[in-house]
Amino acid sequence: MAFDSFTAFILMDGHGPYVWVCYGVFVVLIAGMMLWSWRRHRAVLQACRRVHETTDESGRGSAQPAPATFTRVKVSQD
Amino acid sequence: MWQIFHKLGSPKWFFGIATRLMPWLLAGALALLAVGLVWGLAFAPKDYLQGNSYRIIFIHVPSAFLAQSVYIMMATAGVVTLVWRMKLADVFVKAVAPVGLVLTFLALFTGAVWGKPTWGTWWIWDARLTSMLILLFLYGGAIALDRAINDEKSAARAVAVLVLVGVVNIPIIKYSVEWWNTLHQPATFKLTEKPSMPAEMWVPLLLSVLGLYLLFGWLACLRMQTEILAREQRTRWVKEHVLARRAG
């Protein structure tokens, strides 16, 4: 131990605030980065799961899109 | 040889390897970082010139070191993207660019805070800090370009070109910034330059550098896996993977 007491360790001869701010920001940013990456990973994993659970065994979802007809769509005006 | 190369490039193969590798990377990273940082903070001797403020070195140097090597890794992956069109390289660049940005920011921030007790000011246009600031711009540019292009393949290739141009420029930038620095202020003593460092100082420094490398490895694996899942959503192996995990 390079310090005589715990108080000395915190104060670090007056350099304490600088050192601790640096370490704090370092820990917060690195941990934040890890947490953010992990949550995004989980979210994407869940999205994938939803995609595959809704599709049937044939794998491709419902068949072909209907062909274009260009008939006018009725808009009701109640 | 060629086949091994292609196997290495297969996202599915990488996904499996990464899953097995990641616990080890994380455990190693946390252990090394904990030992390195606690040693550096509490047990390493006080520096006779800078006092206790020098203890910032144990996070400043690893961040700065890694920030630069991540950019070089990205450039290497960029070559692979452009020459061999390997999907995994595209994924790597996209996944690690934000990590590089954060590390560069950390190096800048810790450097600036360190400057206050050392030089008496929060910011000094010191050669190292200025180069770091430019590296931050380079990362920002690469990420902005990647976000601006909708098509994944085109984005990967455009970013690869940009990062390669950047990597050619980095030595030029470093050299010119150092020259500019000597022009504007006579050499003051530099933050991290030491004639000789006792073992009680450089061993914890080495440990934290290694620890941060492993942590980067873990982050890169995780983020690449995320990116691969998003891109290969529709493939059979992803389906098997996600459904198996729900069952298990």
Next chain:
Amino acid sequence: MLFRDLSFSILPGTVTRVEGANGTGKTTLLRILAGLNDAWSGELLWCGKSRNWHREEFLRNVLYLGHRPGIKALLTPMENLRALVAPRRPVADSVLHQALSGTGLDGFHDVPCRRLSAGQQRRVALARLLIADEPLWLLDEVFTAIDAKGVSAIEALLQQRAAEGGAVVVTTHHELQLPGMRSIKLGEVAAQ
């Protein structure tokens, strides 16, 4: 992904039409053939050699006309045509004048293209076809903005070109019927 398992050959002396509904990748296919789009995988052979390894040789032999005609609005038809033809082979100005006249642009040779209508601007680009000697033509939506008379004249031109031994690939929404025409149908594979 627009298409997969696509395989075809384009023979000299034929007109090939790329068919398909909107969004099936007609333009994309043409751009891939021309070398403007790299987002594909597979094999593309030119005279039995890989096109990507003999790019310049291939480019000397292919003429591509895209959606956008490649005409500078600030230049005259004459200057535009010269700029488009000059990098491929030296052609006398008198020949260029003849080509422009052949597309019905008489009297407009030296008027800036921004004063011309869309159809007239297309005609400047099409004037290349009257003097082009590239063996392969890739024409994307050739008939856009062209009047009925022009359309039939261009049809005749394509047919004549095929008879000379040239290979022509076109995409168009017009009903194009030429004797001996081949076609590539897109969209059916994708819909499966």
Next chain:
Amino acid sequence: MNAETRPLIKPQESAVSTVAAMRAVFSRDMKVAFRQRQDLLNPLLFFVMVVTLFPLGVSPEVSFLREAGAGILWVAALLSVLLSLDHLFRHDFDDGTLEQLVLQPQPLFLLVLAKTLAHWVLTGLPLVLLAPVLGVMVHLDGNSIAVLCLTLLIGTPVLSLIGAIGAALTLGLRSAGVLLSLLIIPLYIPVLIFGTGTVAAATEGAPVGAYVALMGAFLVLAITLAPFAAAAALKISLSNS
């Protein structure tokens, strides 16, 4: 139907020489630019206006201007080159001439070099010619003005060449202008540093030969590498459109 019975067209072997094609690209860009002269004037006006902002915004004192003058002129020149870069490929991209350029049977990087050269002659060179007037206005002495013009003469082509890469990369993207600046400004920093540093050395009466030579080395490096990167970027951007 048998294809062999038709008269075959022989594949073409000869092409126009690369130098002739480069000359054609260059002269077409010049011609287009002179049909729209206002566009040529705009970067110059911008250059003058930015320089004017400094005496008004900071201080008109001779001592300040003499010290900061070279830097002000360099930054203003850099910004006006940056502003003009957006046009380098955009019009050609919109009207389809860029597609035809890429499909020309000559090495694309040399054609890009020709286009970049035209861009420099149209924007960089006028800035160099205008610089002495502004140099007098910020009270630089004669020797410094001469060195400043020399550094601009060597430096502005580098700006055009590096800028061509950014212009090619951001082609067809939304808000391409801002993005272009973000990508390119960090790469401009060495040129700026050596440009202003050389003038500062000249003002102090130090020999500048070595620095000028170094800037020359930058230029050579940019000429040899940048067209390749810009050509690759153009192909990527076109492939994406």
